[in-house]
Amino acid sequence: MVTAKVWVLKKHFEGFPKPSDFDLKKIELPNLKDGELLLESVFLSVDPYMRPYSRRDMKEGDIMIGTQVARIVESKNPAFTVGAFVVARSGWRTHFISDGKDLQLLPSNWPESLPKSLALGTVGMPGLTAYFGLLEVCKMKPGETVLVNAAAGAVGSVVGQLAKIGGCKVVGCAGSGEKVAYLKKIGFDEAFNYKTVTSLDEALRKASPDGYDCFFDNVGGEFASIAINHMKKYGRIAVCGAISQYNDSVPQQGPYVQVPMIFKELQMEGFIVTRWSNRREEGLNALLKWVVEGKVKYHEQVTEGFENMPMAFIGMLKGENLGKAIVKV
Numbered sequence: 001m002v003t004a005k006v007w008v009l010k011k012h013f014e015g016f017p018k019p020s021d022f023d024l025k026k027i028e029l030p031n032l033k034d035g036e037l038l039l040e041s042v043f044l045s046v047d048p049y050m051r052p053y054s055r056r057d058m059k060e061g062d063i064m065i066g067t068q069v070a071r072i073v074e075s076k077n078p079a080f081t082v083g084a085f086v087v088a089r090s091g092w093r094t095h096f097i098s099d100g101k102d103l104q105l106l107p108s109n110w111p112e113s114l115p116k117s118l119a120l121g122t123v124g125m126p127g128l129t130a131y132f133g134l135l136e137v138c139k140m141k142p143g144e145t146v147l148v149n150a151a152a153g154a155v156g157s158v159v160g161q162l163a164k165i166g167g168c169k170v171v172g173c174a175g176s177g178e179k180v181a182y183l184k185k186i187g188f189d190e191a192f193n194y195k196t197v198t199s200l201d202e203a204l205r206k207a208s209p210d211g212y213d214c215f216f217d218n219v220g221g222e223f224a225s226i227a228i229n230h231m232k233k234y235g236r237i238a239v240c241g242a243i244s245q246y247n248d249s250v251p252q253q254g255p256y257v258q259v260p261m262i263f264k265e266l267q268m269e270g271f272i273v274t275r276w277s278n279r280r281e282e283g284l285n286a287l288l289k290w291v292v293e294g295k296v297k298y299h300e301q302v303t304e305g306f307e308n309m310p311m312a313f314i315g316m317l318k319g320e321n322l323g324k325a326i327v328k329v
């Protein structure tokens with residue numbers, strides 16, 4: 001008999017999540033039936049979507065939603081071998097039973113030297129978001145200028161590097177001096193701390209006086225309202241996320257987008273990365289190759305210990321992560 005630890009949503013978040021909104025519980029797992037597997041989480045992901053999706057999809061008492069890299073420890077399913085690693089969507093649990101459906105094996109050419117946690121970040125859902133958002137929504141072209149916010153995070157850091165690979169000039173904004181230094185180190189042409197600039201408007205103009213062809217928006221809210229005025233004619237805005245609004249109890253009010261969109265004839269498109277599920281393998285192969293070649297660099301903010309999941313999640317929402325926020329069990 002295996003005892004799993006799980007984190008439960010004790011109380012729906014009001015404003016910023018608090019440690020008291022979570023409960024750590026223990027669950028006895030039954031013995032395996034034919035066709036089933038027992039898995040142990042090795043790395044768990046904490047992601048911004050958990051904040052808005054918890055309100056939309058969960059009720060109090062549910063196990064927190066989420067993804068992990070897990071190792072198969074027992075198998076009564078001939079398609080899965082003990083010791084193999086998979087990406088699973090099983091929530092905040094140390095151990096779980098699966099029938100094998102919806103488990104994704106790590107790519108077979110995954111190098112031994114590469115952390116498996118990257119399957120939750122640069123070579124996982126966030127990396128795919130950057131890849132498809134830039135190629136299919138921004139439709140970036142060589143020579144163009146790309147703006148990305150939350151640029152030192154899981155999605156943003158890949159956006160900037162892929163835009164450089166694609167022959168663009170890249171401007172990134174992030175919330176600390178350490179993050180800005182990191183952006184410059186990984187090849188961003190311009191980077192600034194949006195929290196310390198005296199005027200965001202001036203900082204955006206200074207970084208690209210001619211404006212921006214593409215804006216990969218992870219933040220929304222006031223930042224996006226100011227950035228839209230810096231778009232070039234026929235610019236494209238990929239609305240990927242709106243993290244500045246996820247913890248709002250009262251929805252923020254405009255300014256509204258219509259006037260700059262009309263005058264500049266902009267395209268603005270929201271997207272969810274799963275739209276390209278049929279091209280997942282293409283995206284992962286491309287990302288893995290760039291990482292192995294050293295063309296895409298990665299950084300992970302690893303929190304040790306399953307018991308620290310809520311703090312890692314809250315820390316990520318506060319901007320404490322450089323690169324992908326991961327919890328190592």
Ligand SMILES: NC(=O)C1=CN([C@@H]2O[C@H](COP(=O)(O)OP(=O)(O)OC[C@H]3O[C@@H](n4cnc5c(N)ncnc54)[C@H](OP(=O)(O)O)[C@@H]3O)[C@@H](O)[C@H]2O)C=CC1
Binds near residue numbers: 176239316318
């Ligand atoms: N559409 C889709 O399919 C997907 C969308 N997303 C979205 O992409 C965005 C980035 O996700 P991800 O890369 O995983 O997360 P990150 O790794 O970028 O972590 C979140 C970061 O957001 C920044 N942030 C937090 N609050 C604010 C705020 N009020 N204003 C500005 N920045 C803030 C912080 O960085 P800083 O220090 O710079 O403030 C923080 O580190 C999110 O909005 C997420 O919802 C992610 C995956 C898929």
Ligand SMILES: CCCCCC(=O)/C=C/[C@H]1[C@H](O)CC(=O)[C@@H]1CCCCCCC(=O)O
Binds near residue numbers: 065090241242273274
């Ligand atoms: C206004 C909210 C915008 C949220 C944008 C965002 O971050 C979306 C993330 C999704 C991504 O595109 C694909 C995913 O895996 C993210 C959502 C996952 C939700 C799964 C919930 C079910 C579960 O894990 O059990």
